[in-house]
């Protein structure tokens with residue numbers, strides 16, 4: 052074990068009479084029936100303690116990210132594919148094994164030094180609320196397996212809808228518990244939210260009409276035929292999430308028809324380019340139909356927000372479905388200081404928000420919202436034994452069938468945190484990212500590549516001398532130097548990750564050839580409230596030291612060599 056990492060001894064469970072490890076009716080009964088005696092209750096509590104504190108202590112003492120161990124070696128431990136005929140272990144042993152053998156080699160995403168991805172520490176109460184969801188085990192596909200929980204879900208959906216769309220009190224009174232309308236839905240994550248939004252957009256565009264039963268029923272070939280359409284197109288900036296292309300594939304429009312629009316110098320969709328693309332389509336391919344335009348509120352790679360109002364104007368003028376992918380940025384609406392960054396989101400026909408991102412919920416939870424309460428009728432399904440017309444069954448308008456009551460977690464979290472609690476998290480992320488950008492700018496050997504708008508930024512290591520020479524280099528020299536830098540920064544990210552003390556991620560930004568072509572950059576996402584500028588400075592120190600020692604030759608770029 053690495054220095055500083057304390058091995059956590061699993062707490063000894065309360066002594067129970069030793070029982071044989073066998074599967075029979077007696078043992079089955081014991082695991083399905085709540086323990087009756089005081090001592091057996093105490094045992095169950097101890098097990099929970101082990102998870103809550105055994106694991107927590109491990110994470111606390113183990114400030115690093117993960118134990119250094121190769122993936123090949125780890126995979127060798129999991130080669131046995133036979134299921135034991137008889138029980139192998141007791142719960143206490145399984146928990147101890149998970150803490151000892153699995154947790155150290157998993158990734159400590161709670162560490163304030165883990166600033167590379169959109170996954171981070173979650174508030175402690177989330178574990179309790181998750182346990183409650185598992186214990187109650189409701190299935191919100193239908194009222195008959197969830198009853199009041201479906202109503203809680205509708206209430207939570209209305210609360211977030213209201214945060215986005217700010218409709219009237221009367222509007223929410225009418226729709227909050229209506230069996231005939233849906234303000235949105237809980238889904239698996241941002242991917243499924245985007246898919247659901249585009250599914251609705253597709254079915255509304257290729258709706259039933261006289262002589263045609265609609266695309267959902269009759270399929271794409273007949274739909275294109277009925278409407279005289281050559282293809283359907285989705286337009287999104289080149290920083291769009293790849294789930295949109297997946298949706299293009301699943302929905303049958305083809306992932307190639309999810310078209311990337313270039314971005315401007317601030318990483319926002321280039322409106323002039325977008326308008327030009329639309330004009331060209333109208334002129335050269337009048338049978339092509341734009342199914343949706345997507346604005347991004349917080350791109351995955353740079354955290355930037357598209358000009359939502361301008362996009363809304365354009366979509367309104369052309370009668371095109373306007374979807375906003377706010378999987379990441381949505382909760383910025385909680386912040387009094389920064390909600391304006393998302394101005395225009397209230398004009399979207401549909402909005403994606405991820406629960407497991409900036410709502411700090413445990414994996415996995417996403418949501419999709421619709422401005423119009425009837426929009427989701429376009430994807431409604433009924434079955435004889437559930438989801439009957441006119442019932443409140445949430446499964447009627449949902450891609451998923453059986454589904455966990457994750458809304459209960461958000462229901463609790465909103466009460467515990469309040470708007471202000473979430474706003475504090477958002478403000479901290481945005482302001483710490485701005486401070487990080489300053490720290491990077493102050494170091495001559497680093498280059499800030501994208502300035503943070505929300506709480507994501509990108510940068511790279513590029514020795515000061517090289518930066519200076521690049522400013523007067525020829526385009527060819529710039530291209531060559533950039534290739535070196537790309538390789539060297541790739542190595543830098545890998546070395547730091549493998550050392551296991553801290554973590555930033557890496558991505559490749561598209562850039563014109565005049566600037567040296569695609570750039571490999573280090574990407575940092577600041578969402579852990581325990582991450583502060585001191586920690587970020589340490590991360591830069593570690594990177595700088597790696598570059599000046601182990602990676603010295605990788606960064607020795609000679610511009611003149613051919």
Ligand SMILES: *Cc1c(COP(=O)(O)O)cnc(C)c1O
Pocket residue numbers: 169239240241242243245292294347349350351376377378379405417
């Ligand atoms: C994370 C993300 C998604 C995908 O969400 P998942 O929960 O990973 O499926 C989509 N869009 C954006 C902008 C995201 O940041």
